[in-house]
Amino acid sequence: MIRDLNDTLVFVRVVRLGSFTAAAHALQIPKTTVSRRVRELEQAIGVQLLRRTTRQLSLTEAGAVYFDQCKDIASTLEHAELAVHQLRDGPRGWLRVTVPYSFGVSWFAPLVSGFRQAYPEIKLEILASHVPLDLVADEIDVALRLGALPDSSLIARRLASYATGIYAAPDYLARHGQPTTPEELIEHRALVLHQARRDVGYVWPMRRTGAKFRHYQVEPSVIANDPALLKEALCAGEGLSLGMDQSMQADVQAGRLCRVLPDWIGPPQDLNAVTAREHLPSPKVTAFIGFLKAQISS
Incomplete structure (x- = not known):
């Protein structure tokens, strides 16, 4: 049976917005047209999809199943239309970005002004978080993430690779001495990220140039989920920490x-x-990632 897909799209919009009136306003069509399209859809399928009362609108069991199967189709079509409009008009609209909290403050925040000047039609919504957000559930366009990416459902574009090393404050080294081999790390206070924990304890992978990594046991005195907190403790002389050379350079x-x-x-x-992967690429995302690559390579 050939049916008008618009009936399904109208139904999805009604469910998402919770009323015929809101859907009519969003679609810029009369409320009677919205009601008629949903009614024709129910007649074509042969089941009632919505329970209608004067006070509220709710899904029937069949309606819930139908909506669950159709909502992604509607989203894909909306993203496709948006991508076409953006291609025609250039990068524009809201861009929702998430960044690691401390990295966002130290590295990303200074780039915001330059990006806005380069792309004044793109508006940024920035979510700084200590934990990775769900890109689909939280409707994130782009996430900036450091380290391994175990989730294969995501598409990753590497922007940079930062070297790491062990650092300490001069005051700490004056009081506790400086290790001369990685084996001596266990004798010192370690400031570690909580993600570094393993079943065998806390270890730091280390190697000489050209050699393979070995894991060396450390004894934590401070554990935190934010590198900025560890860095404050590090500069205060609380111990040793394994961190990115780039983020330590100014303090060195x-x-x-x-x-x-x-x-x-x-x-x-x-x-x-x-x-x-569920999000279709758009000019605003392409522009954003291209801008970051240019800033890193410059």
């Missing part, structure tokens, strides 16, 4: 931190721009 130059075991390096930290 200012004399607040020193590189420990300079001949040994930690695992690289990749910075990725991540999008959901």
Whole structure:
């Protein structure tokens, strides 16, 4: 049976907005037309999809099943139309971005003004979070993420790869001495991210140039889920920490931190721009990722 797909799209909009009136306003068509299209859809399918009362609108069991199967189709069509409009008009509209909290403050925040100047028609909504957000459920356009990406349902574009090493404050080294081998790390206070925990304890992967990584046991004195908190403790002389060279550079130059075991390096930290496979690529996302790549390479 050939049916008008618009009836299904109208039905999905009614359910999402919760009323015929709201759907009519959003679709810019008369309320009577919305009601008629839903009624014709029910007649074509042969089941009641909505319970209508003077006070509320609710899904029948069949309606809930039908909506669940059709909502993604409607979203795909909406994204396709939006992508076409943006292609015609250029990058524009709201861009919802999530970044790691401390990384967003130190690295991403200074780039916002430059991006807005380059793309004044794009408006940014920035969500800084200590934990990764669900790109589909939270309607995220782009997520900036550091480290491994175990979720294969995501599309990752690597923006940069940052070297890591062990750092400490001069005050801590003056009080506790400086380790000369990775095996001595266990004798020092370690400041670690909670993600680094393993069943065997807390370890730092280290290697010399050209060699393979080995895991060295450390004894945490501070555990945190935010690198910025660890860095504050690090500069205060609370222990040793494994961190990105890029984020430590300013403090090293200012004399607040020193590189420990300079001949040994930690695992690289990749910075990725991540999008959901369910989200169709759009000019605003392409422009955003391209801008970040240009800033990193410049």
